[in-house]
Structures are given as structure tokens and as C-alpha cells.
Amino acid sequence: MRLGDDGPIVPPLAIGTMYFGTRVALGTAVDILDAALDVGATFLDATLGLSAPDVRAQTGESLRRLRTDHIDVLYAHIDDTRVPPEDTVGALQDGIRRGTVRAIVCSNITASRLREALRAAGSGPRYVAVQQRFTYLNPTPGADLSPHVLLDEVLAREATESGLRLVGYSPLLNGSYTRADRPLPDAYRHSATARQLAALTRTARATGLDVIDGKIGDYKERLASAGPVRTEQPD
DSSP states (O other): BBBBTOOOOOOOEEETTTTBTTTTTHHHHHHHHHHHHHOOOEEOOOOOSOOOOOOOHHHHHHHEEEHHOEEEEEOOOSTTTTOOOHHHHHHHHHHHHHHHHEEEEEOOOOOOHHHHHHHTTTTTTTTTEEEEEEEEEOOOTTOOTTTOOOOOOHHHHHHHHTTTEEEOOOTGGTTTOOOOTTTOGGGGGGGGGGHHHHHHHHHHHHOOOBBBBTTTBOOOGGGGGGGOOOOOOOO
16 A cells, blocks of 8 residues: 555555564564564564654664664654654654655644644655554543554544545454453443444454354454444443
8 A cells, every 4th residue: 555645655564563572572573573574574563752862763773673774664653742743753854865764654643733743844755644543443432542542533534635644553452353362451341342343243244254253352363354334432
């Protein structure tokens, strides 16, 4: 898929490395990366820090670790509202001008901060996509998912009207749909959960997927590949 109107073309799925080295042990992380490379994966998601010095330092560290002279897509993860958008965007633009970064993407950002960042870019390079938390189920209204920011209609409209590609992360809720040993997070267990999952089951069956064996949470792989379904908010 292409990021933005004139951004790079990337695979539709990325290998997220958010917990590598913390919740995911080093050995397991290496095994995951080896398996991903074996099947031809070329899109890894990993970055840290949004102040100008952090952006420059982490870009350099990513280049060193990846043993490359450029990064195709550099993500600005978890918008830091303490940092003016001009600082973050300016540092990211510097990477593009130096040739060490090809394209930039923002993540976990509000619509108002996105507007500020796009203004800050001026006539220079700007974000080509926005990445937000997204999954089929709706969480309880007002649930604290920080530092994650959900994709909502306001942000989606702002992004698409600005020519940015929408990218989702954690679509399987860290395995809650596919692994019986990982129950749904509390924020996703509410009065509408059963109805939402029932609607998803109907859609999955209509698309020919074998996805359910009778209990909420015991969904098998490929659940998330079911076609889009309009979901409902909890009561």
C-alpha cells in the first residue's frame, strides 16, 4: 500500500517490535524476527523519542542497529505534547534532507495536534500517514488506554482530507482474539461486547472463515481478516 498521496509503497502488514527487550525476551524477539524474515517480511516498526535531540539520536541508533544508511519510514510514536510540533517535525525533516529518512509517519496523536504538525511542516516534507490503535471491538467510552490513542472519526477525517494514509496497530489486541490464554482487556469487556463479537462471527462465516469454537475470546487466526462491520458502542 502507498503511504499518503506520494509516499513510499510498503507491505500492508508490519512486524511490531514495541515490547521487544521488555515484555518479550531477547531470545523470543530474535526468533520472531528470524521467522518474519524467513517468510519475506521487510517492514519493521521500531522507534523512540520525539524531542529534536531524541529524534536525531534514535535515528542514528536505528541506522546502526539495522546496518543501513537510510530508513524508509520513520514513525513518530506517542505524541509528546510537551514538545512543540515544530521541533519534532523539524528534526524529522532534517533526516529526510540528509537522506537518512525517506518518509515520516505520526502515531498516537490527536486531530488538533495533527493539524499543528501539518502546519509546522510548511512547504517541506510532512507526515504521509498516521498510525493509531485500532481493532474491531470498541472499548468502554472514556477508558484509559494511554499512552495509546484510538483511531476516531475526527482524526480519520482530518487525516484523509489531508491526504494521509490511515494505519492501525494492535488489531488483534495482543492475541486476545486468537489465544484462549489471553482474555480480552477489561476495557473491551462491556455490555456490547457479546453483540459485537456475534456480528463479527456472522461476517466471518459469510466470508468463509473458520473462526470460532463457541466462547468469547477463543477465536482462531485470520479473525481480523473478516470484512468491515459497523460496530456499536456499549450501553
